[in-house]
Amino acid sequence: MIVHYVAVLLLVGVALPASCLAHSTMTKNLKVLVSSNDFPASGLKVLEEHFTVLQTKYLNFGEEGRTLAKEDLLKLIPGCSALVWSSNLPISKELLDRAGPQLKLVATVSAGYNHCNLDELRARGIKLSNTPNVLSSAVAEIAVGLMLGAARRFTENLEQVHKGEWEIGFDKVLGQDIRGSTVGIVGLGGIGQAVVKRLAGFEVDKFIYSGHREKPEGKALGAEFVTQDQLLERSDFIVLAVPLTNETRHMINKDTLAKMKSNAILINIGRGDLVDQDALYDALKNKQIYGAGLDVTTPEPLPKDHKLLTLPNLFVLPHIGSATVRTRSDMGVLAANNVVNALTGKALITPVNL
Structure with missing residues (x-):
């Protein structure tokens, strides 16, 4: 100008x-x-x-x-x-x-x-x-979508639609509610806070979060600061919203997965290497946890024959967190x-x- x-x-x-x-x-x-x-x-x-x-x-x-x-x-x-x-x-x-x-x-x-x-x-x-x-809102929306997709078993249900073979019955392909759940946010930064705000209308019972320190934003949002172990043990939904660093690489692994509830649903909107995918595969296949929703993987794109994609209790998106005009x-x-x-x-x- x-x-x-x-x-x-x-x-x-x-x-x-x-x-x-x-x-x-x-x-x-x-x-x-x-x-x-x-x-x-x-x-x-x-x-x-x-x-x-x-x-x-x-x-x-x-x-x-x-x-x-x-x-x-x-x-x-x-x-x-x-x-x-x-x-x-x-x-x-x-x-x-x-x-x-x-x-x-x-x-x-x-x-x-x-x-x-x-x-x-x-x-x-x-x-x-x-x-x-500037991308917090869009990524938070995808986090909520992944929660719904994994909790309501979108992978299995979409397969039914594509096959034209619907499971008919009052107790078929039942999912889990966000209502009444405890949602744990690992990393209450801009994206984590935006996730909590967008879940306000879902009747979540309790928001908890972990990180390096307690944040005033957490109190304003009604979220409780806890240790990472407490978050893993108490949460029905665990949302990873932290950057990938040497400290956070494979923060979700065989040991941390073992601390989660059997009905826990893991959501990753950070980076693929936050999660040891081999350990996640074993936990999902053995129904050690209920499900997972991933917008990020290692590698990207995830090969179409990757073993994770054989799992019915995994809902995957192709890293579209910030993908709005x-x-x-x-x-x-x-x-x-x-x-x-x-x-x-x-x-x-x-x-x-x-």
């Missing part, structure tokens, strides 16, 4: 100070690389108002991301001051090496950042931003505004502490 304004003033013959002209073109000399061809137009617009934007012509997901996009990004990134990373593929040391010392920021278009190679960024003095909060646009704009701040000497809006 500043550049356009200056251009209009010059067109009508208004003289401008040299300092103003220099400021209007200063950031246009900075290059910003966008890692995928599907980055939201709303975010691109913000970037293009300030910088010279380079964007790969390829999708930076799946096999295309691992091959064509990777090679294209390696060609485009030299001399770039910021990288907007729209992908769950790892940011490689090779890519950072190719960028050069002027790279100041990696702006990942996601709440999670386990793919961002924190050690390399820290060592190089490169800042990192993410896009939390509004949310993805908001994520793109937030990532872009983080770049604007980083390259104009302002504080990041949503910095990741390295």
